[in-house]
Amino acid sequence: MSKQYQDHLGRPIIVVTGMGVVTSLGRGKDDNWAALTSGTSGIRKISRFPTDGLNTEIAGTVDFMNAEEVSAPAISYAMADATTEEAMSQAGFGRDGFPGPLYFAAPPVELEWQHRFALMEEQTQGEPGYDRLHRSARADKHENMHSLIQLGTIAYRIADNYGTKGLPISLSTACASGATAIQQGIEAIRRGDTQAALCVASDGSVTCEGLIRFSLLSALTTQNEKPEKASKPFSKDRDGFVMSEGSAALVLETLEHAKNRGARILGTVMGVGEKADKFHRTRSSPDGVPVITAMREGLADAGLEDKPVDYINAHGTSTPENDRMEYNSLKAIFGDAIESIPISSNKSMIGHTLTAGGAVEAVFSFLTMQTGTIPPTINYDNPDPDIPLDVVPNVKRDAQVNTVLSNSFGFGGQNACLVLGADVA
Amino acid sequence: MNKQASEVWITGVGLVSCFGEGAEHHWNVLSGDKAPAPIRDCERFAPYCVHPLPEIDWSAQIPRRGDQRQMENWQRLGTYTAGLALDDAGVKEDEDLISTMDLVVAAGGGERDIETDNSIMNDATSRNDRDHLLLERLPNDLRPTLFLAQLSNLLAGNISIVHKVTGSSRTYMGEENAGITAIENAAARIAAGQSTHALVGGSYNAERPDLLLSMELNHLLARDSNAPVWARQEAGGGVICGTAGAFLVLEAADFARARGAKCYAKIASIKSDLGSREEAATHTRIAAMFDETVGERTIDAVISGAAGSAPITALELAALRERFGADMPIRAFTSLTGHPLEANFPLGVALAALALKNHHFYPPFEQAETAADRQPASILVTAFGSWKGEGVAVVEAV
Numbered sequence: 001m002s003k004q005y006q007d008h009l010g011r012p013i014i015v016v017t018g019m020g021v022v023t024s025l026g027r028g029k030d031d032n033w034a035a036l037t038s039g040t041s042g043i044r045k046i047s048r049f050p051t052d053g054l055n056t057e058i059a060g061t062v063d064f065m066n067a068e069e070v071s072a073p074a075i076s077y078a079m080a081d082a083t084t085e086e087a088m089s090q091a092g093f094g095r096d097g098f099p100g101p102l103y104f105a106a107p108p109v110e111l112e113w114q115h116r117f118a119l120m121e122e123q124t125q126g127e128p129g130y131d132r133l134h135r136s137a138r139a140d141k142h143e144n145m146h147s148l149i150q151l152g153t154i155a156y157r158i159a160d161n162y163g164t165k166g167l168p169i170s171l172s173t174a175c176a177s178g179a180t181a182i183q184q185g186i187e188a189i190r191r192g193d194t195q196a197a198l199c200v201a202s203d204g205s206v207t208c209e210g211l212i213r214f215s216l217l218s219a220l221t222t223q224n225e226k227p228e229k230a231s232k233p234f235s236k237d238r239d240g241f242v243m244s245e246g247s248a249a250l251v252l253e254t255l256e257h258a259k260n261r262g263a264r265i266l267g268t269v270m271g272v273g274e275k276a277d278k279f280h281r282t283r284s285s286p287d288g289v290p291v292i293t294a295m296r297e298g299l300a301d302a303g304l305e306d307k308p309v310d311y312i313n314a315h316g317t318s319t320p321e322n323d324r325m326e327y328n329s330l331k332a333i334f335g336d337a338i339e340s341i342p343i344s345s346n347k348s349m350i351g352h353t354l355t356a357g358g359a360v361e362a363v364f365s366f367l368t369m370q371t372g373t374i375p376p377t378i379n380y381d382n383p384d385p386d387i388p389l390d391v392v393p394n395v396k397r398d399a400q401v402n403t404v405l406s407n408s409f410g411f412g413g414q415n416a417c418l419v420l421g422a423d424v425a
Numbered sequence: 426m427n428k429q430a431s432e433v434w435i436t437g438v439g440l441v442s443c444f445g446e447g448a449e450h451h452w453n454v455l456s457g458d459k460a461p462a463p464i465r466d467c468e469r470f471a472p473y474c475v476h477p478l479p480e481i482d483w484s485a486q487i488p489r490r491g492d493q494r495q496m497e498n499w500q501r502l503g504t505y506t507a508g509l510a511l512d513d514a515g516v517k518e519d520e521d522l523i524s525t526m527d528l529v530v531a532a533g534g535g536e537r538d539i540e541t542d543n544s545i546m547n548d549a550t551s552r553n554d555r556d557h558l559l560l561e562r563l564p565n566d567l568r569p570t571l572f573l574a575q576l577s578n579l580l581a582g583n584i585s586i587v588h589k590v591t592g593s594s595r596t597y598m599g600e601e602n603a604g605i606t607a608i609e610n611a612a613a614r615i616a617a618g619q620s621t622h623a624l625v626g627g628s629y630n631a632e633r634p635d636l637l638l639s640m641e642l643n644h645l646l647a648r649d650s651n652a653p654v655w656a657r658q659e660a661g662g663g664v665i666c667g668t669a670g671a672f673l674v675l676e677a678a679d680f681a682r683a684r685g686a687k688c689y690a691k692i693a694s695i696k697s698d699l700g701s702r703e704e705a706a707t708h709t710r711i712a713a714m715f716d717e718t719v720g721e722r723t724i725d726a727v728i729s730g731a732a733g734s735a736p737i738t739a740l741e742l743a744a745l746r747e748r749f750g751a752d753m754p755i756r757a758f759t760s761l762t763g764h765p766l767e768a769n770f771p772l773g774v775a776l777a778a779l780a781l782k783n784h785h786f787y788p789p790f791e792q793a794e795t796a797a798d799r800q801p802a803s804i805l806v807t808a809f810g811s812w813k814g815e816g817v818a819v820v821e822a823v
Contacts, residue, residue, distance in 0.1 A: 050556050054564065106598050108577060110534050111639065113545075117555055120546055128550050129543035130634035134470075137641040138648070146643035146812075151533060151577070152599025156699065156813060167697035167814055169606050170599040172532070172577045180595060184610075191617040208556070212563045213572040276528065276594035278585045281495060281573050290591065411573070412582025414594060 005256040007270070008303035011190050017263040018091025018251035020083030021363045023350040024060035024244055028086055033367050036375045037396045041228035041349050043242050049208045056220040058227040059206045060244030060351035067204075073109040073148040075204030077157060079247035079356075080104070084158055084200055087249035092263055097163035100194040100253070103184040104155035105177035105201030106170040107355045111149050112207060119145075154202065164198050174410030175317075177201055178248065178358030179418050183272045185252040195257040201359035202247035214243055217282065219319060231352075232379035233316035233345035234323050234391050241317040244351030248359035267366040268421040270403070271302030277413030284325050284409065291329040294415035295405065299333075302419035304403065308337050309419070311374055311399070313365045313406040316345025317352050326407060327387040342399065344377040344392040358408035362418055365404040369422040374399050430618045434681045434823065435689040435778045437514025437674030439506040439626070442762040442772070443476040443667060446505075448513055452779045455761065460790045463761045465651065465665070466632075472648040473641075475631040476667030476763030481505065486512075492587050497536035497574040498668075503628030504583045506670030510624060511588055514674035514686065520589070522684070527592040527620045528581055529611040531603035531627030531767040535575035537635050541566045580628065590624050601732065601808050602699070603627065604770035605816030609695045611675050621680040626672030629765035640664060645734045645811050653760035653791035654733045655742060662735035664811050667763015671771035673778070678823075688823045689778035693803075694718040697816040702737060711744040711815065718805070718817050724749055725801035726786050728777045730769040731757040732811035741809045749805075754797040760790045770808035770816055777804040777820040784822075 007013050021028065024042025025035035035042070042060045048070060051057035067078040088098065120128055122136040136142075147153050152170045159168035173180040178201035185197030214220050221240035223230040231242045258265055275297065277290035284291055299305055315326055330338045346364050353360050368374055373396050380393040402422040409415050438448035443464040445454070454461050467474040483501055486508030487493050493501060511517040516526075545562050552558045573579050578596040585591050597606040604627050614620035630636070640646050647663025657663060681688060696714045700706055727745055731738045745755055758776055765772060780786050781804060786797035802822045809815045 050560060052557070052560060054560065108534060108575070110537075111635065113555070113559055116542070116546060117549055120549070127543075128546040130539060130638060132546075133638050134634065134641060137638055138472075138644075141644050142642040146639070149639055149642075150600060150812065152602055152813065155599065159699070167602055167606065167699045167816070168599075170597065170603070172596045172598055173594065174576060174578045184595075187614065187619060191613060191619065193613065208559050209563055209567075212567060213575075216564070216567060216569040217572060274593045276581075276585045276591040278589050278591050281579060281582055281586065410578070411576060412578045412594070413585045413591070414578065414582075 001256065013255040014186055014189055014252055014269045015255050015258050015265045016250050016267050016269060016366060017253055017258050017265060018087035019266060019363045019366060020086025020249040021360055022062060022079045022082050023246040023353060023360060024062055025350060027082060029367065036346065036349055036364065037373050039376050039378045039394060041378060043227045043231060043351050045227055048206065054215065055222045056211060056215050057224045058230055058242060060242055061206045062204060062245040071112050072107055072205040072207055075245065076107045076202040077154045079204055080154055080158055080200050080202035081161060083247045083249040084162060087251050088162055091251040095162055098198055100164065100196035100198060101166050101188060102155055102159045102164040102168040102198045102200065103181040104158060104168060104170050105181040105355050105359060106151060106154060106172055107203040107205045109149055109151060115145055158200060173414040173416065174412050175354055175357055176408040176410035176414040176416040177355040178360060179408035179416035181359055182250060182269065182362055182418060183274065183416055186269055186272055189252065189254060196253035198251055199359065200249040201356040203353055203355035204245045206243055206245055211243055221318065229379050231318045231348050233314065233318040233348050233377055234384055234387050234389060235380055236382045236384040238318045238320060238323060240319050242351035244353045246350060246353035246356045246360045248356055248363045250359060250362060265423050267369055267423055270421045271298050271419040273298030273301055273417045275415050277415060282411050283321060288325055288329040288332060291325065291409065291415050292332050294417045295329060295333055298417035298419045304419060306333055308334055308341050309403040309405045310401040311368060311404050312341055312343035313361050313404055314343050314345040315407040315409050316347050318347060323387060327389060339388055340390060342374055342390050342392050342397065344375055346375060348378045358416065361406050362420060365406050365420050369401045369404060372398055372400055374401065429616045431616055432678035433612045433615045433692040434676050434678050435673050436676050436681050436686040437510045438689060438775045438778055439510030439513060439672040440775055441502060441506050441670040443479055445479045446481065447509060448779060452783060456785060456787055458788060460761060460788050467651060470634060470637055473637055473646050474651060474665050477632060478668045487587055495570055495573060496583055499535055499628055499630040500574060500580045500583050502630060502670045503580040504587050506626065506628055507584045507624055507672045508588055510672035510674050523589050525592045526590045527623040528584060528590045528594045529607045529623055529625040530581040530596045531607040532577040532580050532596050532598055533767050534577055536633065538571055539634060600766050601769050601810035602814035603767045605697045605808055608770055608774060609697055612692045612695055615675055615677050622676045624672060624674055626771040627767040628670035629668060629768045631666035631668040631763060643812065647733060654731045654738060654757045655791055655793040657733055658735065658739045662733055662738055664733045665763050667765050669762055669765035669768050669772055671768045671775050673771060673775060690781035690820050691823050693819040693821045695818040699814040704740065707740050708744060714815065714817050715748050718819050722803055722819060724805045725799060725803050726797055727753060727755040727805045728773045729755055729757040730773045730808035731759055732764050732809060733759060734811040737809050741807060752795050754786055754795050756787050756790050756794060773806040773808055774818060774820055777806050780804060781820060781822045
């Protein structure tokens with residue numbers, strides 16, 4: 001491998017040549033970017049199911065995908081297929097084959113209430129409950145229902161649609177999953193296992209039960225009156241995240257591979273850092289060490305050490321604890337310089353796309369570098385004085401951005417930080 | 426797992442199955458002159474049999490009651506088994522080693538509250554506004570902690586909390602393929618120098634009507650059958666699920682040598698794939714996987730994770746016999762332990778490691794299996810998923 005194709009550690013430079021995205025703001029990069037840079041919110045009152053009496057009645061649902069049914073697996077698959085198609089098309093790969101594996105950040109799927117009720121109706125006899133559902137299952141094969149609720153299915157379908165190589169891989173690191181999918185692609189390429197990897201993440205799990213589960217953990221905002229104002233990262237009156245849906249796909253390949261096939265390069269994946277936390281199931285270590293370590297390792301992996309990046313795409317969930325912890329960790333790394341690094345949270349507009357977040361925000365980070373426009377943190381009307389950051393308040397900003405730190409943290413002590421760069425060509 | 430900068434050693438084994446707990450215990454139970462009788466419960470979920478959880482004192486590996494309460498049995502079993510593997514490798518108290526250890530977990534979805542589900546279904550029979558019924562019931566009936574017991578990556582999260590394994594943490598999903606990917610990923614990273622030591626494995630709780638339902642929707646389960654897995658094929662096949670946990674400590678050979686670790690065996694090669702289960706396509710794919718993993722190696726024995734479902738289990742046996750001859754000793758452990766989905770491949774690799782360390786192979790697990798006539802130095806492990814996906818590994822003596 002010649003020097004021009006190597007990074008600072010002699011590893012292959014990894015570039016992105018295709019991207020696709022779906023969020024509550026719309027389908028595709030163009031619609032999303034127009035909305036995101038104009039400070040538009042995709043958060044609204046939930047219409048998918050009744051919410052009477054629930055503490056939280058808003059979400060960033062994706063209701064325009066024509067999924068085969070309204071369920072988490074069906075919506076997640078429809079979005080994943082749409083973003084993969086967009087990314088593959090941009091990268092110049094058709095449906096006839098992709099020269100690498102699929103890493104898919106998979107949403108939690110299982111049988112939903114509509115399925116249980118439907119199975120229950122198929123039998124007229126016996127106590128309602130799982131015994132009766134078992135009898136319905138025994139009486140007739142339900143191949144499609146079975147397929148939908150297997151945790152590997154979305155990846156199998158995407159792999160089949162686009163001809164990726166080998167066993168399609170489904171993964172979860174909770175709300176860091178999207179970043180983990182990209183991390184896995186990076187590692188496989190650096191191992192020399194492949195020259196290219198397709199990294200996809202999708203989450204369409206705003207169901208009644210899903211919403212209630214997050215609500216019971218007191219993780220969600222209850223500011224229902226003005227849905228578009230509810231997600232307010234780094235604001236003093238933030239009170240939880242907004243559950244949302246979305247998907248993103250990125251085609252990763254070595255610079256050499258991309259050049260040899262004449263692909264257009266959209267940006268570089270410079271590095272990744274990861275560190276697990278042992279403190280608590282839903283909370284980060286109070287000293288921030290795992291998060292700090294993940295960021296430091298990402299910066300070192302990218303050859304930046306503690307040098308300031310041009311922009312930080314925050315995890316910025318709008319929960320009281322996350323935003324404070326993220327600030328403290330950034331401050332520990334960058335010192336006072338942190339106050340002059342622009343940092344914004346896409347979640348102020350799209351909410352928390354959970355499994356998909358890290359990948360969705362990586363796509364937006366690349367678009368930030370490509371267009372020289374930093375999307376704002378909207379709803380920043382009441383700054384938290386304990387978090388003195390330049391959050392690009394409320395209005396987009398023109399700036400040349402060549403390096404981005406994109407953070408993702410998840411329940412279960414998951415921390416993954418990507419360092420992304422502008423086009424190297 | 427292309428290039429090997431480093432050999433991948435298995436230095437710790439943690440096992441729980443219907444037979445009990447511990448690596449040595451499993452070796453003792455399974456390696457006698459005659460295979461033990463399988464332990465099955467065919468009453469509780471009739472017409473389905475399951476291999477149940479053995480009696481376990483969770484406190485032995487999960488000392489804090491508070492931690493135990495935050496989990497249901499799937500996560501408890503995984504966290505417990507992970508602790509057994511760390512103990513077996515002799516690293517449990519080595520804080521520096523544990524805090525840099527990579528964690529790779531194969532997970533399914535977690536437990537539901539079956540009583541609540543049943544009760545809501547019962548109420549639903551007299552209601553047309555079922556959406557509103559859910560609004561009335563779920564906020565009051567769901568326990569907040571149950572959500573955390575449900576999240577797939579929270580098995581890994583609990584292992585980090587209880588055992589302090591925090592180098593990195595990845596969770597793979599996709600039924601049997603989760604276990605295949607977990608082992609493949611951990612081994613590939615160690616082989617390539619991306620990791621020096623990892624804890625990898627998974628657990629499965631078969632005693633869950635929701636999971637049995639998930640498989641039976643596609644008619645994957647055996648009904649009213651107590652037959653071992655190869656014999657079961659004559660009656661159309663079917664899966665008998667088994668509760669089990671299997672975790673391995675994998676280390677780069679140099680890393681293991683430097684700390685004076687004992688070594689069970691090494692993972693020499695792994696290959697996984699997925700495609701059509703149509704007979705000809707499956708045959709071609711399996712043959713290619715054998716070519717890539719086995720190559721010119723001599724295989725002494727096979728540990729099969731045969732799921733039991735048709736047509737794949739019959740196709741697997743035919744492919745093994747075609748490639749390795751009718752006399753090859755093949756042991757389908759699922760006849761004895763049941764099929765532990767995500768934990769299947771880790772369990773198979775663990776059983777191969779035990780045989781290689783003890784220079785001896787297992788007795789036939791059912792009549793169709795041939796007795797071994799030599800001590801094994803190289804064992805092929807298979808995990809051909811009940812519905813989709815296949816993995817094979819070669820595990821060798823060091």
